[in-house]
Amino acid sequence: MTIMTDAPVADTRQPLPRRPIPHERVPDRPTPSGPRPHPGVADSMVTEALRRVVELEIGPREVGAIYRNVDGVFQVLAVIRDPERARSLLGRRSPQWALIVKDVTRADGEPFVIGSVWTTSDYLVREAGARRTEAFA
Numbered sequence: 606m607t608i609m610t611d612a613p614v615a616d617t618r619q620p621l622p623r624r625p626i627p628h629e630r631v632p633d634r635p636t637p638s639g640p641r642p643h644p645g646v647a648d649s650m651v652t653e654a655l656r657r658v659v660e661l662e663i664g665p666r667e668v669g670a671i672y673r674n675v676d677g678v679f680q681v682l683a684v685i686r687d688p689e690r691a692r693s694l695l696g697r698r699s700p701q702w703a704l705i706v707k708d709v710t711r712a713d714g715e716p717f718v719i720g721s722v723w724t725t726s727d728y729l730v731r732e733a734g735a736r737r738t739e740a741f742a
Contacts, residue, residue: 659686659701664723666704667733674727679706681733682716694718 663684666672670681683705685691691703700720708714 655701662722663702663704664727665729665732666723669731670729670733671709671731672727672729674724677708678710678730680709681706691720695720 666681666684668681668684672679672681681704685694685703685705686701688701691700692698694703694705695718697720702720704719705716706719707716
C-alpha cells in the first residue's frame with residue numbers, strides 16, 4: 606500500500622544567479638575594446654620571445670657545425686626556421702624549427718630531419734664557420 610502525501614510544494618526561494626562563462630559578455634561587466642590593451646606592442650614582444658626560445662632550442666647548430674651526443678656525431682646540413690615547413694618535415698603540429706643532419710660516423714649515413722632541442726648532453730665538435738686546417742709534415 607502506498608502512502609498518500611500532499612503534492613510537493615513549489616520552492617519559493619529565488620534561483621541562484623548563474624555564473625557567467627569566462628570571457629562571456631554580461632551586462633554587469635564592461636566589454637574590453639580588444640583582446641589586449643596594446644596589441645602592437647604585445648605582438649612584437651611575443652614574436653621576440655618566441656624567436657629567443659627558438660634560438661635557445663637550436664643552440665650553436667648552424668649549417669656546417671658538427672656536434673655529438675649519446676646518439677652519435679652529426680653534421681648540420683640545413684636549419685629550417687620556417688614553422689610550416691618544419692611541421693611538414695617532422696609530421697607534427699607544433700614545431701617552430703627543424704634541422705637536417707647527417708651522422709658522420711656511419712659510412713652509409715643518410716640525411717634525416719630532427720627537432721630535438723640543444724641540451725647539456727650535446728657537445729659542439731666543430732663550429733659552423735670553422736675551416737679544417739691540416740698540417741702536412
